[in-house]
Amino acid sequence: MKVPNWLVQRASQTPDRTAVVGLERNYTFRELLNESLTVGGQLRDKGVRPGDHIGVLMSNSEQMVVLIHSLQQLGCVCVLLNTRLTVNELSFQIQNADIRYICTEESFLTYCPSADVEAILMLQELFNGSEQNSLNPRTEFELTQTCSIMYTSGTTGRPKGVLQTYENHWWSAIGSVLNLGLSDKDCWLCAVPLYHISGYSIVMRSVIYGIAMKIYREFEEEKINEDLEVGKGTIISVVATMASRLLAQLENRSYSPLFRCFLLGGGPAPISLLEQCKTYGIPVYQTYGMTETCSQIVTLPPEYSLSKLGSSGKPLFPCQLMIINSNEHGEGEIAVKGPNVSPGYFKQQEANKKAYHDGWFLTGDIGYLDEEGFLYVIDRRADLIISGGENIYPAEIENILHSHPAVEDAGVIGIDHEKWGEVPFAFVSVRYDVNKQDLLKWCEQHLAKYKLPHDVLILDRLPRNASNKIVRRDLVKKLPRR
């Protein structure tokens, strides 16, 4: 099915509304369209053709938003590259994704494996074109066409390229609006990476809804709090650590009445954080989603944001949810279905066979539904620790550690154990000096004996990936030699 070219339609409907509040300049929708077509003209003149896979290796900026739109206008597949990757990881993804050109900026040039692509296109060159050379916009978007490819954060195994169609992005935006509502005064703050679905989906919502997005180069709690205090944003996408840093910096101040909510994703949030938001009067829409579902797929409706603390909620309007292979407690793998779910991984027939069954996508995450059908996400299945036949979810232990006032961050993995098969091992970073024994005692007070960490190791900082998820395979490397 075809739909009108989104940016053209938006620029026709509400040309003068602010589309992007950038680091150095703002764009209205009319300006955003014009700039995207000008940059699109440059891309075309440098040999970029419709259907090409184009890598984008950039930090958050208004130019990156323009570039994303330019590639859509050209009909290219935008492959979003994580700026924190090593050269080897980059090289793998570039080859794996059949990337022809890379668009990047000065600061990443040295990381760019130029041997793997036909050419590297520098941001500055793309933005000095003239309007006369502008691209003619496509009239329509074919919904089934691939719009973007993102590599899964790869907390387990080798990254896989997730295909995201225009249709996926469309239904994701629509599912969200039917839950969160919409005002033409909305402004969505984007302090998450644009190369990640959490950021990219804000670009899509902005153009589909006709609302502003405000871009931050990176996450700076002070600046964001300042903006939210004076009403410069109404919604912000955050992961747990970001929310926690915002609250710590906010102290006794509060947000503008225009502020609507945190959209909190990227893995289970510690209960302590949700309770803290509650005392601050900040509505939290806890959400569960992933690259494969083009952002949210399960979100807690506003009515329940406080009474169902810790739940990710119910499937968005166009989506469905099911727990499969559940144990006697009803805990099992989370399977999801919906038009926002990716058609599959790029060139990964085996992985696709494993992940897709009868139209359902098996997420690999473990969860359960309460008696009213609310989803509680427990953990990644791959992270499950099986100790003496008992299932132990790292997140449960992490939650307990998080609730200790000294603990800044916590991560738990399973280590081999002669008697029990596996036992949990904890890593923390701390706000102030604390005794390891205190932390273990804290755990004893809150956890069943079989769940107690075998040991706790204090690190300066826990390994988190670009989506702020704990990278457990990096924790393994930090284990003391035994």
Place this chain on the structure above:
Amino acid sequence: MKVPNWLVQRASQTPDRTAVVGLERNYTFRELLNESLTVGGQLRDKGVRPGDHIGVLMSNSEQMVVLIHSLQQLGCVCVLLNTRLTVNELSFQIQNADIRYICTEESFLTYCPSADVEAILMLQELFNGSEQNSLNPRTEFELTQTCSIMYTSGTTGRPKGVLQTYENHWWSAIGSVLNLGLSDKDCWLCAVPLYHISGYSIVMRSVIYGIAMKIYREFEEEKINEDLEVGKGTIISVVATMASRLLAQLENRSYSPLFRCFLLGGGPAPISLLEQCKTYGIPVYQTYGMTETCSQIVTLPPEYSLSKLGSSGKPLFPCQLMIINSNEHGEGEIAVKGPNVSPGYFKQQEANKKAYHDGWFLTGDIGYLDEEGFLYVIDRRADLIISGGENIYPAEIENILHSHPAVEDAGVIGIDHEKWGEVPFAFVSVRYDVNKQDLLKWCEQHLAKYKLPHDVLILDRLPRNASNKIVRRDLVKKLPRR
């Protein structure tokens, strides 16, 4: 493509929100689902099968909303019958639409042509079922399935049954929300007939958005104004005459701050009315749509509601618009495209061939786009008066007559004329006694000579159909014998 069963999904997401504020009772979404399944069970027990065409001949009520949902739950095609039809007209539609059963209420029983159907199901019987006999809801709706059939108001020619799919209703609701925004506090007032797309589409929006709809048996300006003054509604769908009656009754009072807007459809609105709304500070979203587009397809975005007075605006986000066969002034037939556009008329191959070209639907209406792409609807093509080679649009003359303080309603048709081929002839109803010559003089002051009505006839009331559109072929019958 399949989507989750809307009402089931809505009742799961927001079970306790008010769905319907009825004449005698209210329903939450949970209650609405349960009642729809109970009534669905009754229908099933009376022999109604999925796929059946079921006629509904009822006045606005919460029961009618329930029945509409019951038929969706059963997978039946709901044929909405206009309660103002004569027995002969009804009989034609019932046969033409392959209706198996009719659901109706006491007051329409005598009009019901029982010979044409297998059985007539009375409202009361359908609502006394027990929950144990409830229908098992379908998991999913197939978007391409026909949901409803409505006969076009037939201001010209014989009525045709417009097929409306689930997909049509879905995209109509989504196109509207991206323009009007959404708050979980919204309540859409339904004082237009539920058997008409203007009313039926409110039922769909209510369940898709999770907002309340408030039902009026018929249009009562006093009651509606009372409700809007105290914040019992945020949006109301109106046609021009309704808006005009609301304002006349409102006098110097004003609506609650919760009130958001008039959604004004059903034909071109007189400029004088729009100006009056402006002075009252009432935001008006003028809109252009029809049964074939499942309600709105072109709506004036909020930014322009005052600066583009008289325009219907721009296509909704998923829709497209084009003027074809235009004359030297850019005036031509309005063609539209979008996923909310009906796949065609039921069993009308010839009419479908004429109306559909390359994915575009030819509306039969005349309009033009201004330099910024805003649509101005001039008139129905069939109503065009050609006088001495000049095109005369009845709506233009009607607008002038409307702006005369004494005129309550106005309608203009073309009559044969020896010299000019056709000339305009005006009909009015008046608020107070007024001289015919005064009205003609008024026209002379505002209209080119060739557009002046040949004569004016004062009637008690102008013939308007169930959608409040002037029925010009009935005006013809009122012409004085010549």
